[in-house]
Amino acid sequence: MTPRHSGVRDVISYNWPQYVAGAATVAAAALLASRLPRALRPLAWTGSAAALTLLCTATAASWYVYDRSGLYTYDWLEALLPRVPSAYVVVGTGLDEVSGPLAARWPQARRTAIDLYDQALTGEGSLRRARRRVPPPAHAASGRPQALPHPSHSADTVLLVFAAHELRRAEDRELLFTECARLLRPGGTLLVAEHLRDAANTAVFGPGAWHFLPRQEWLRLAAHAELKHGAEHRFAGLITAFAFTKDRK
Template sequence: MIAYNWPQYVAGAATAAGCAALSGRLPAPLRTLARTGAAAALGLLLSATAASWLVYDRSELYGYDWLEAVLPQVPAAHLVVATGLDEASDVLAARWPGSRQLTVDLYDPAVMTEGSVRRARRRVPPPPHALPGRPGALPVAAAAVDAAFLVFAAHELRRAHQRQQLFKECARVLRPGGRLIVVEHLRDSANTAVFGPGAWHFFPRAEWLRLAGRAGLSLAAERRIAGLVTAFAFTRGGA
């Protein structure tokens, strides 16, 4: 988390230090405001770091034991779609050695300009078998897989029409009764409380339901992980 987002940590620390340093030179009302700002910046740094540690290092998230609650049957074939950082294909391949895996990488440096994505990609390059793709053109045949995975991937598409294209493509490649698994932080009260303004990088629950509905997918299951991450299972054809 820190390695991918270190500029935000530097900015937060600098804000806290600057407000604290200036507070002693300001008149009383402004002094209180500066000290409050320093405390708020430091508090957000600590809460975001603690929440990230709990979710990514201490919870069941990357153990994928929660998966049975949203995908009860092992798929004969599954698709992993990444947008710069693939956090699922290795784990799923080890979990389901008999399931044929397809991996598609949608990373486009001209569109995905956030520094955290570039840093993550440098540290964890895509797997050698990953195929390049676009949100509206996945290199996968129709009805080819029983499950498709978007693990912290879809929110990196900041343009609404690209997210919609991706959901429609995922629906296209699913077999009847197949499931699209979407794992995301939500823009909700819990994430706002620990990430502050950073939670606006996430999308509300209603956005994921809207995208699925417009792609002809229905909500089959939903699981909250560590209180801050939500796993959705959307199914094709209401099966």
């Protein structure tokens, strides 16, 4: 199996500017507290404590999700896919931690990886840092949201795991879902796994949860591509996986 480059240390290394900014906020608020009038000091201490708490909860959540939840065993796929696919496509937007484990899990299946990374579409600095550390698979083909380089009706399953939210423009996500539907055979499944912009993720990631998308957006995108909402699975308390199916025609 291809070694998995993940875990809380990788999350920190990909997002170190945010961690530096958070630590600086903690220190600055604490320093300010000692220089403010006595009546205002509790406000500064509260701000420092809140920033420190957010750093700790975000780090703890990342550790649990990426190191302890079983996310990368992919056992949770059994709750969403009715059978092992004979052919599947992994679509990534810069960081592909899916292709290696699935190649070991489904050794008989025909596999394809497509990389959509484009700084104009996915401009996050964390993706650039992650991509330098974990290059795309050697067999990955470059694609665009509106043009996935793969034949129509050729895959039982297309997987978007922590990928589609990196396309920040709604129109790019719509194009991508439409293309994923084109690749699927009748009865095939588009599997999407993401953090959601919801109460649980906001509680642990704070403003960082705004980077995620709400559940309704994923349902809207599936409907736009004429895919039906099938199974849905929540795990680790913070990740939601959707199975969207293509009509049998």
